[in-house]
Amino acid sequence: MGGRLLRLEHLTRRFGDTLAVDRVDLRIPRPQMIAVIGRSGAGKSTTLRLINRLIDPTEGKIYFGDGEVTALRGRALRAWRSRCAMIFQQFNLSGRLDVITNVMVGCLGDKPLMPSMMKWFGPAERAEAVRALDRVDLLPQALQRAETLSGGQQQRVAIARALLQRPHLILADEPVASLDPANAARVMETLVSIHRDAGISVLCNLHDLATARSHCERIIGMAAGRIVFDGPPESLTPDAVRRIYGVSETELDLETAGAAAPRKQKDGQPLVAAAG
Ligand SMILES: Nc1ncnc2c1ncn2[C@@H]1O[C@H](COP(=O)(O)OP(=O)(O)O)[C@@H](O)[C@H]1O
Numbered sequence: 290m291g292g293r294l295l296r297l298e299h300l301t302r303r304f305g306d307t308l309a310v311d312r313v314d315l316r317i318p319r320p321q322m323i324a325v326i327g328r329s330g331a332g333k334s335t336t337l338r339l340i341n342r343l344i345d346p347t348e349g350k351i352y353f354g355d356g357e358v359t360a361l362r363g364r365a366l367r368a369w370r371s372r373c374a375m376i377f378q379q380f381n382l383s384g385r386l387d388v389i390t391n392v393m394v395g396c397l398g399d400k401p402l403m404p405s406m407m408k409w410f411g412p413a414e415r416a417e418a419v420r421a422l423d424r425v426d427l428l429p430q431a432l433q434r435a436e437t438l439s440g441g442q443q444q445r446v447a448i449a450r451a452l453l454q455r456p457h458l459i460l461a462d463e464p465v466a467s468l469d470p471a472n473a474a475r476v477m478e479t480l481v482s483i484h485r486d487a488g489i490s491v492l493c494n495l496h497d498l499a500t501a502r503s504h505c506e507r508i509i510g511m512a513a514g515r516i517v518f519d520g521p522p523e524s525l526t527p528d529a530v531r532r533i534y535g536v537s538e539t540e541l542d543l544e545t546a547g548a549a550a551p552r553k554q555k556d557g558q559p560l561v562a563a564a565g
């Protein structure tokens with residue numbers, strides 16, 4: 290049975306001379322809560338964008354269930370994109386619109402929001418948005434303008450919006466990178482509960498090892514476009530951390546502590562340890 294198995298085969302993407310994703314093989318045999326970790330420039334975002342077909346692979350294939358995702362064109366491709374709900378670090382809400390309207394935008398799939406589309410939102414969409422907001426514990430805020438919410442709340446609105454896409458998969462690119470620890474934990478818990486209740490996989494690019502360990506059942510470590518670790522948190526040994534980051538976890542923590550001060554770093558450039 291094909292089911293909802295996601296399979297990446299030799300997935301490769303070049304940008305000029307840069308091998309952003311390098312022959313990645315991956316099987317997600319059942320709905321899983323997955324963290325993708327690695328340095329900036331390791332290929333995490335490119336992998337997510339390949340999966341939702343925002344960009345095309347240079348080589349390799351993606352399968353979901355019985356279908357080949359990399360073969361989809363036209364309407365079928367647009368349908369796939371809207372079934373891969375994306376969550377971004379910056380939430381991407383319309384701040385002036387109320388929360389429930391932001392959530393209903395999810396039912397537009399990958400169409401951009403235009404004022405004329407507001408008329409598409411009927412009682413059915415509204416009811417679904419109410420259910421989604423209830424699931425992320427934000428029903429009381431439904432009529433507030435999105436910009437009046439805290440960052441963590443805004444990210445949960447984005448998750449509710451994702452639910453209206455009736456996703457096969459949630460792809461979250463650094464969803465908690467701009468949140469304080471308490472809000473980050475709350476957002477991660479929300480993603481975990483949706484993974485469980487909806488029975489869908491969540492692939493979550495994460496900067497923070499501790500977040501990956503505490504919320505994800507499977508951790509995929511990437512370095513220079515390749516998967517260099519794939520296993521449960523308890524297998525993430527000091528050796529594995531070194532393979533992924535090139536430094537020990539202590540050194541990594543020092544870098545992160547240094548990042549509290551402004552950290553200017555170009556994608557793909559190794560971080561220089563900021564701590565003295
Ligand atoms: N659109 C693009 N054009 C050129 N290079 C890109 C593009 N997107 C990503 N890259 C390069 O591909 C590599 C992987 O990037 P990315 O997937 O964003 O890494 P990560 O998300 O792990 O930080 C980097 O070297 C980055 O500079």
Ligand SMILES: [Mg+2]
Pocket residue numbers: 330333334335462494
């Ligand atoms: Mg990225």
